[in-house]
Amino acid sequence: MKKVCFLITCFFFGIYYSQKEEFSNYYNIKKNYENYPENDVRAFKYLNNYIYLAKKENNNKQLAQGYEDAVFYSSSEKQKLIYADSTIMASLLTKNNDLISDAYLGKGVIYYFNYKKYKPALEEYLKAYQYSKDSKDDYLKNEILYHLGVVKSHLGYYDSALAHFQKANSFFFKKLQEKAHPNIIFNNKKGYYNTLHRIIVCQRNLKRYNSVDSLIITGLLRTKNDRDFSQEYGYFLKEKGISEFRKKDYQSALASLKKSLPPIVKINDFAWATVDYFYIGKSYLAINKPQKALLYFQKVDSVFNKHNFILPELRENYELLIYHYKNEKNNSKELYYTKQLLRADQLISKDFAYLSSTIHKEYDTKTLLDEKEKLEKVTSWGIQIIAGLIILAISLVTCIIIRLKNEQKIKLNYKILEEKIINYSYLPSTRSITKIKDEDKSVLNETMVNNILKKLQSFEERHGFIEYGLTINKLANKLNTNSTYLSQIINEYKGVNFNRYLGELRINYITNKLYNDKVFLNYKIETLAEKCGIASRTNFSNLFMEINGIRPTDFIKKRQQDMKINCRNFPKFNKIQLMSNQTSSSRLNLSKED
Known part of the structure; x- marks a missing residue:
C-alpha cells in the first residue's frame, strides 16, 4: 500500500493524484517511486524526470504535484521547505484555489511537524483557509480544520479545538464507509486516527476521563499490529500510559509509555516524545525512584535546548527539577533549572x-x-x-x-526575591551603602559613632524594630543618645533616612518569616502588618511592593504553591526541607516570636 502519510496528519497529498491519468507519461514515471517510504531520496532518480517533463510541457498542475512529491521524499528539513515554496509557486500558476490551498497547508505542516514553529505554521494555515473558502473539496476543508484545531489545542482552547477535531473526525469516519481507491482509504484512515488522538488529548485536558478511556480502547484496537499505522498506535499507547498514571497504576504506565516511544521517536516527533519522557519520570517518582525520574526530566530539558520548543503542559517538569535540587542543596543546578523555567515561561507567553x-x-x-x-x-x-x-x-x-x-512579572520577581533569601543577601546590613563625601560627614567622634552602631546592631538582632509606634525619638531614648545624632548616623552609615531604615527592617523581617515559617502564610495582611509594627494594611502592602517588587498576597500565593508542590512530588525530602528552613532561619537571626 502506498504510504502517502506526511508528518502528523499525513493528509498532505494523494487526494489529487488518486484520480491519475491512466498510463500517462507522468503515471509511468511515478509508478517507479510511489512505493518508496517517506524521506527516501532514492525516489529522486525518477522524480527529477517527472519534474523535468512537467516543466518541458509547461504543465503547472503536474509540476505542483512533482514538487509536492519532492517535499515528501526529501530527507532534509531545509529541502522540504524549499520544495514547499516551489509547490506554492507552481500551484499559483494553475489559478486552481484547491491546489493553492493544499500547497500552503503543506508548507504549514512542515513548520509545525519538522520545526514545531507554530507562528509561521499558523500563517500558512490561514492562507490555506482563505483559498479554500469557496472550495467544494470537503476533504481539504477538514484538513485545514484539523490543523487550526492543533493550534487552538496548543493554546489551551480545548473546547474550541475539540469541536474542530470532532467535526473532522466525523467526516473521515463517514468517508471510511464508502468504497474508494486504496490511496484515498489510506488517507481517510490517517485522518480518522489523528483526529481521534487529538480528541483524546482535548478530553484528557478537560478531565472527561470516561470518554478518554473509551476512545483509547477504540484507537488501540484499530491500529494494533498494523504497520501502516504504527505511529498512530504509539500515540494511543502514550495516552493509555498517561491514563494509567492518573489511576496510580504506575508499573503499567511505565510499560505503556516506554512501548509508545519507539514509533514516536522513529518519525522524530520530539514534541510528543517529551510528553512520554515527562510521564515516565513522574511514574518513577511515584514509585520512589527519583534518580531514574531525573534522567527523564532531564531528557525533556535536552529537547528544549535542542529545538527551543516546549509544550505548556510540561512546565511542571522544571518545577520538579528545581525542588529536587533545592532539597539536595545543589545551588548551581537549582539556579540553572530556575533560569530554564523562566526561559520556558517567556517562550510560552x-x-x-x-x-x-x-x-x-x-x-x-x-x-x-x-x-x-x-x-x-x-x-x-x-x-x-x-x-x-x-x-x-x-x-x-x-x-x-x-x-x-x-x-x-510576579514569577520573575518572586524568583529574584527567593534567590536573595536563600543566599542570605536579603538583610539591610548587606545592602550597598551610598558613599558619603568627606565634607558631608558629621563631626561626631569615632567612639560615639561605633557605640551607636553597635547598639543599632543589637536593636536589629533583637527585632526591636517591630515595636508599634516606634519613632526616632523613642529609639534615641532606648539607645541613650539624642535623635539628631541617631539620625545623622543612620543617614551616613545605613544610607537611608530613619523611616526608610525602619521600613526595610520590618519588611525584610516579615518576608523572611513568610518564606521560612509556614504559620505566617495563614495570617491575614492586617495581622502581618501588626506583626512587623506597621500601622495599616495599605501602608504595609505598598511598602512590601516597593521594597520587594511583589505584593504580599502574590508572594504568599507563590510560596504556598511551592510548598504544596514540594510536599506532593518529593515527600521523602520534606524532612530535609524543614532542616534547611530551620538552618536558614538561624543564619538570618530570625528567632521565634516572643
Missing part, C-alpha cells in the same frame, strides 16, 4: 500572545464575519450578535495577555 490574537483576529473573527454576512440576509439581530462576539473575543484575548504578562 510570547507564543501564546501572538498565536491567540492571530487565531482570533485572522480566523475566528473572520469566520464570524462570514456568518454575519449570511445572517444579515435573514435578520438584523445577526449584526448585534456577531459584533458582540467579536468584541467579547478581542476583550478576552486582551485580558488573557495582560494577565499572562502580570503573572510572568
